[in-house]
Amino acid sequence: MPPTGLILGVESSCDETAAAVVRNGTQVLSNVVASQVTLHATYGGVVPELASREHLRNIVPVVRAAIAQAGTAFDQLDAIAVTEGPGLAGALLVGILYSKALAFGLDKPLIAVNHLEGHIHAVLMEATHHAASIAQSAIGGSNPNPLLALVVSGGHTHLYLANLTPSGAWTYRNIGHTVDDAAGEAYDKVAKLLGLGYPGGPWIDALAPHGDPTAVRFNFAPIKTRGATTQVGPRFDFSFSGIKTAVLRYVQSHNMSAASAARRATLAETPHLKPAGAASLCDIQTLNLIASFQSAVVGNLIRQTLAAAQTFSAAAILVSGGVAANRELRARFTAEAGSRGLPVAFPSIALSTDNAAMIAAAAWPKLLTHQTAPEAMTAVPQLRLG
Ligand code: KG4
Numbered sequence: 384m385p386p387t388g389l390i391l392g393v394e395s396s397c398d399e400t401a402a403a404v405v406r407n408g409t410q411v412l413s414n415v416v417a418s419q420v421t422l423h424a425t426y427g428g429v430v431p432e433l434a435s436r437e438h439l440r441n442i443v444p445v446v447r448a449a450i451a452q453a454g455t456a457f458d459q460l461d462a463i464a465v466t467e468g469p470g471l472a473g474a475l476l477v478g479i480l481y482s483k484a485l486a487f488g489l490d491k492p493l494i495a496v497n498h499l500e501g502h503i504h505a506v507l508m509e510a511t512h513h514a515a516s517i518a519q520s521a522i523g524g525s526n527p528n529p530l531l532a533l534v535v536s537g538g539h540t541h542l543y544l545a546n547l548t549p550s551g552a553w554t555y556r557n558i559g560h561t562v563d564d565a566a567g568e569a570y571d572k573v574a575k576l577l578g579l580g581y582p583g584g585p586w587i588d589a590l591a592p593h594g595d596p597t598a599v600r601f602n603f604a605p606i607k608t609r610g611a612t613t614q615v616g617p618r619f620d621f622s623f624s625g626i627k628t629a630v631l632r633y634v635q636s637h638n639m640s641a642a643s644a645a646r647r648a649t650l651a652e653t654p655h656l657k658p659a660g661a662a663s664l665c666d667i668q669t670l671n672l673i674a675s676f677q678s679a680v681v682g683n684l685i686r687q688t689l690a691a692a693q694t695f696s697a698a699a700i701l702v703s704g705g706v707a708a709n710r711e712l713r714a715r716f717t718a719e720a721g722s723r724g725l726p727v728a729f730p731s732i733a734l735s736t737d738n739a740a741m742i743a744a745a746a747w748p749k750l751l752t753h754q755t756a757p758e759a760m761t762a763v764p765q766l767r768l769g
């Protein structure tokens with residue numbers, strides 16, 4: 384059978400069962416995501432045991448839907464790509480076991496993809512962006528400067544230098560990460576504290592424009608690793624547990640706990656209420672706190688990333704992961720990087736949060752450079768990139 388360029392991507396690292404068919408690493412033919420968000424919302428976080436069982440329930444129909452929506456057939460695929468880690472062990476195993484069996488049955492190559500590399504490729508695959516086109520010129524070797532990728536999600540706040548080697552394979556170097564909570568985790572915890580819905584990011588995103596971002600001052604304490612270096616230069620680490628604790632103290636000292644509990648109860652009774660309609664549930668003090676929190680987190684993410692971009696003479700910045708869906712982050716990043724003449728690119732909203740199209744896209748250069756998974760491939764919950 385002649386090559387078709389079609390890769391089936393499978394993603395099950397956390398609470399989304401996802402499958403997608405992507406042609407030549409860029410053209411999304413289907414992108415199916417079964418979210419477990421309502422299942423875990425009652426607990427205010429992902430319950431690993433429940434996630435695994437839900438993946439098992441969803442994996443076959445999700446893959447079938449991805450193949451059908453792409454208008455293709457299993458035997459047309461060039462390869463199957465699956466998330467190897469990082470993520471929840473039991474959740475990862477469902478996708479890996481299914482993909483191994485499928486690749487075995489179809490006699491097709493299996494490609495293991497790091498979830499974080501997937502997030503980076505969610506930006507690269509959408510070549511309509513200015514920064515992605517700079518990335519494409521880096522691919523041709525005409526721009527020797529690295530791309531700087533910020534992956535900011537519920538589990539990660541990581542900075543990577545990304546380079547495409549002449550062989551066609553991508554290489555990554557981690558130059559910073561959070562030393563405690565991820566930015567998305569801080570969003571989720573602050574939202575939970577204020578009695579808002581789960582996951583918290585979209586709620587805070589929607590409510591922040593209703594408040595005054597200068598009302599509450601949050602300071603970021605110096606990080607212990609400041610001054611530490613990597614093989615390629617200084618580290619640019621993040622820390623978000625301090626601001627989470629500062630919000631908690633503010634809520635306690637301003638007697639806002641009862642109002643938060645009331646809001647939680649109201650939302651439990653009105654499960655169909657969307658973040659955009661929640662402003663009326665919040666007093667101005669809460670809205671100001673939300674706006675100030677978001678402004679501080681976004682400011683910190685941008686400051687650290689721009690400092691790293693300057694140090695490493697980055698050609699462009701790629702921002703990905705669930706928090707990359709945030710509107711204030713997008714607007715301020717674009718303005719502040721733009722004023723320095725630095726292109727910054729984000730994935731479309733659908734590809735910001737977890738999906739399998741990004742896994743298939745990241746697998747494409749691996750397929751071209753024959754980086755297939757060994758038969759003994761297994762889940763690596765703490766898998767690192769670079
Ligand atoms: O990438 P993702 O779907 O899953 C992980 O790999 O973690 O990211 C989920 C995270 C959650 O913490 C969620 O609150 C956050 O992304 N998030 C947002 C927004 N949408 C999702 N954070 C801020 N603003 C948003 N609009």
Ligand code: ZN
Binds near residue numbers: 498502705736
């Ligand atoms: Zn993710």
